[in-house]
Amino acid sequence: MKYFAGIDIGSTAIKIVLVDENERIEAHQVSATGSHFHRNTVEALGRLIEQTGFSRGDIAYITSTGYGRKLFKEADESVSEITANGAGAGAGRVSGEVRTIINIGGQDSKVILLDRDGHIKNFVMNDKCAAGTGRFLEMTARNLGMEVEDLGALHHKAQAPLTINSTCTVFAESEIISQLAHGHNREEIIAGVHYSIARRIVRLAKRVGIEDTVFFDGGPALNAGMVSALEDELMRKVVVPELPQLTTARGAALLARSAWIGTGEQVNV
Numbered sequence: 599m600k601y602f603a604g605i606d607i608g609s610t611a612i613k614i615v616l617v618d619e620n621e622r623i624e625a626h627q628v629s630a631t632g633s634h635f636h637r638n639t640v641e642a643l644g645r646l647i648e649q650t651g652f653s654r655g656d657i658a659y660i661t662s663t664g665y666g667r668k669l670f671k672e673a674d675e676s677v678s679e680i681t682a683n684g685a686g687a688g689a690g691r692v693s694g695e696v697r698t699i700i701n702i703g704g705q706d707s708k709v710i711l712l713d714r715d716g717h718i719k720n721f722v723m724n725d726k727c728a729a730g731t732g733r734f735l736e737m738t739a740r741n742l743g744m745e746v747e748d749l750g751a752l753h754h755k756a757q758a759p760l761t762i763n764s765t766c767t768v769f770a771e772s773e774i775i776s777q778l779a780h781g782h783n784r785e786e787i788i789a790g791v792h793y794s795i796a797r798r799i800v801r802l803a804k805r806v807g808i809e810d811t812v813f814f815d816g817g818p819a820l821n822a823g824m825v826s827a828l829e830d831e832l833m834r835k836v837v838v839p840e841l842p843q844l845t846t847a848r849g850a851a852l853l854a855r856s857a858w859i860g861t862g863e864q865v866n867v
């Protein structure tokens with residue numbers, strides 16, 4: 599059996615998915631990107647291969663994607679995260695036909711519109727402003743002395759979400775500190791931040807149009823509060839896959855498998 603690696607080198611995290619020849623997920627891993635994109639990706643892949651007990655030769659093809667995709671020199675090909683996310687969402691859907699993908703990453707957010715055949719029809723990206731990205735969640739957690747993975751649990755305990763007025767994370771940070779000083783509790787601030795991000799994403803989504811089914815992925819889709827805020831602002835349910843942070847890496851792994859089949863190399867192995 600041969601395996602195919604999809605590596606999504608994001609601004610915050612390196613995500614790796616290994617699929618087998620039958621497109622089944624064999625292994626996956628998330629690790630911090632850090633500042634040495636190439637070295638950290640090589641090490642992350644090495645760790646995953648070691649964990650699975652495979653050898654490097656078992657990985658027949660590697661497709662890289664994400665912000666740092668061009669910096670990883672061992673990839674056989676690299677594809678845009680829009681292409682990989684589209685491929686991964688189709689495979690990761692829980693139910694219904696995925697037409698709209700909302701992806702929030704560590705440093706950008708995007709909305710992708712697919713046609714009925716799963717091909718990319720349109721997309722819009724925000725990579726200019728941190729206020730609609732995971733970076734805002736990380737900044738909030740830091741200021742509240744918490745871990746980003748714990749924000750979601752507090753969202754639903756808020757009596758009423760605070761309105762965050764600042765349109766930029768730098769000013770939002772001062773606003774949050776001032777709200778804490780004025781006695782507002784963490785729950786209200788956290789819910790306020792989730793709604794603030796959700797409103798930005800919905801504005802972005804309206805630029806390409808929102809069609810059923812809406813699929814929400816990227817690391818912040820692990821945050822149940824973020825999911826609720828997005829559903830409230832969209833006024834509809836969203837579908838969150840089982841491994842939302844890995845959708846794009848999974849798509850890249852599936853594209854790696856297709857590319858390998860396309861090369862005909864499998865005939866010789």
Ligand code: ADP
Pocket residue numbers: 607608609610611612664702703704705706731732733735736746747748815816817818819820821843
């Ligand atoms: P990128 O591809 O840009 O590196 P990711 O899709 O990996 O981004 O998302 C990173 C973001 O996801 C972080 O900024 C953080 O806000 C959020 N995140 C990561 N892990 C978790 C978690 N376990 N629970 C909630 N949020 C998370």
